[in-house]
Amino acid sequence: MDAIQSAAEQIEQHPDVALVERVRGGDDAAYDTLVHKYERQVFRIAQHITQNREDAEDVMQDAFLKAYQKLDQFQGNSKFYTWLVRIAVNESLMRLRKRRSGKLVSIDEDIETDEGSVQRDLADWAPDPEQNYSQAELAEILRKTIQGLPPGFRIVFVLRDVEGLSTEEAAETLGLSVPAVKSRLLRARLQLRERLSRYFGRKKGHREMGIEK
Amino acid sequence: MNCKQFLTLLDDLIDDSLTAETRADLQQHLGHCGPCEVIFNTTRKTIEIYRSHELYDLPTGLRDRLHAAIMARCKKGC
Numbered sequence: 621m622d623a624i625q626s627a628a629e630q631i632e633q634h635p636d637v638a639l640v641e642r643v644r645g646g647d648d649a650a651y652d653t654l655v656h657k658y659e660r661q662v663f664r665i666a667q668h669i670t671q672n673r674e675d676a677e678d679v680m681q682d683a684f685l686k687a688y689q690k691l692d693q694f695q696g697n698s699k700f701y702t703w704l705v706r707i708a709v710n711e712s713l714m715r716l717r718k719r720r721s722g723k724l725v726s727i728d729e730d731i732e733t734d735e736g737s738v739q740r741d742l743a744d745w746a747p748d749p750e751q752n753y754s755q756a757e758l759a760e761i762l763r764k765t766i767q768g769l770p771p772g773f774r775i776v777f778v779l780r781d782v783e784g785l786s787t788e789e790a791a792e793t794l795g796l797s798v799p800a801v802k803s804r805l806l807r808a809r810l811q812l813r814e815r816l817s818r819y820f821g822r823k824k825g826h827r828e829m830g831i832e833k
Numbered sequence: 834m835n836c837k838q839f840l841t842l843l844d845d846l847i848d849d850s851l852t853a854e855t856r857a858d859l860q861q862h863l864g865h866c867g868p869c870e871v872i873f874n875t876t877r878k879t880i881e882i883y884r885s886h887e888l889y890d891l892p893t894g895l896r897d898r899l900h901a902a903i904m905a906r907c908k909k910g911c
Contacts, residue, residue, distance in 0.1 A: 652904060659899070660891055667889040677895065684903050744871045750882060763888050781880050806844045813872070813879045820875075 636700035643691060655684055658701060661783055662708045668778045669712035671767055672719070679715050683708040698792070702785060706793045709775065749820030765815045773808035780805050834862040839869050847877055 636657075642650035659680065666679035687694075687707050694703055750758050766774060779790040780801070791801045839862050845851045846859050863870050 648904065652900070655900065655903060659896065663891050664889050676889070677899065681899055681902055685906055688903075742868050742871055745875050745878065749878075759886060759888055762883060762886055766883070766888075777883075782883055802844065806840075809844065809847075809876050809879060810840075810872075812883070813876045816879055816882070817875065820878075 634699065637696050640691060640694060640696070640700055643688075651688060654700070658704055659684075661701075662704065665705060665708050665778060665783065666712045666715075668766070668782075669709065669771070669775060670715050670719070675712075675715045675719065679708060679711045683711045686711065699789070702789045702793060705779065705783070705785065709779075709793055743817065743821040745817065745820040746822050753819075761816070761819050765812060765819075768815060769808055769811055773804050773811065776801055776804040777808035777812065781809070834858050836862075836866060836869055839863075839866070840872070843873065843876065846873065847880065 636654065639650045639654050643654070662683055663676055663680045666676035666683070667673065670676055670679060683704065687704050690707070694700065746752065753761065766777070769777070775794065776790060776796075779785045779793060780787065785793065787798055787801050787805070790796075790805075791798045794801070796804075839859060842851065842855065842859060846856065851859070863873060
């Protein structure tokens with residue numbers, strides 16, 4: 621019975637947990653595997669928060685070094701990835717504060733928005749609108765558009781919709797309540813949608829539509 | 834269901850986390866409300882576009898350099 625239970629636990633164990641255990645046992649190559657696995661995500665998150673390439677590079681390095689140092693504190697009751705993302709978010713916010721000469725940077729700021737903004741610009745999009753742009757043009761549009769979001773919205777959207785964290789994981793990572801994450805996510809999605817409509821909307825002449833209040 | 838109620842449930846509809854009953858109510862609203870249908874479709878498309886495009890690619894050279902730095906410092910006990 622114990623053998624069956626132990627086998628079942630082994631099957632259920634996340635591969636990252638096994639890698640973490642190997643690192644704890646002195647196998648640095650296992651940490652290299654973890655770095656390889658998550659470096660792109662950590663870099664993207666750092667870039668989205670700091671909006672500066674040099675800072676993102678530093679954050680990526682610092683986050684992985686800090687995670688290595690703190691590996692004993694990783695309990696295994698949350699995913700390694702979520703734990704690592706939390707470190708990366710904190711490092712990014714610290715870097716941002718430094719660059720802004722100590723000015724307080726918080727993901728709690730800039731959350732007031734005009735709900736009415738949802739009601740503007742309701743023209744439908746062209747089918748497959750991204751095909752009207754080259755890959756480089758499209759990437760520039762997407763970068764410019766997301767950079768225009770308030771930081772507190774941008775981080776939630778990136779963690780939840782781009783990096784695939786659950787609402788609960790995003791809340792835990794950012795130290796926010798689940799309702800706060802949900803509220804920001806909706807606003808972030810709607811603001812991005814509206815901003816992208818400038819590029820992806822059908823040509824002028826399309827019937828403007830209003831939304832009932 | 835009106836448009837405001839629809840908007841408060843939009844995320845749950847996109848994330849497929851609604852009961853069958855609420856989902857049916859939203860679908861019914863979508864069936865006769867053009868603006869909400871546009872919002873629903875284009876918001877879903879917004880997420881899909883951001884998910885499927887790499888905005889900040891990590892150049893191979895940088896990756897190797899950072900790897901070397903991270904591994905060297907880790908071996909020294911950080």
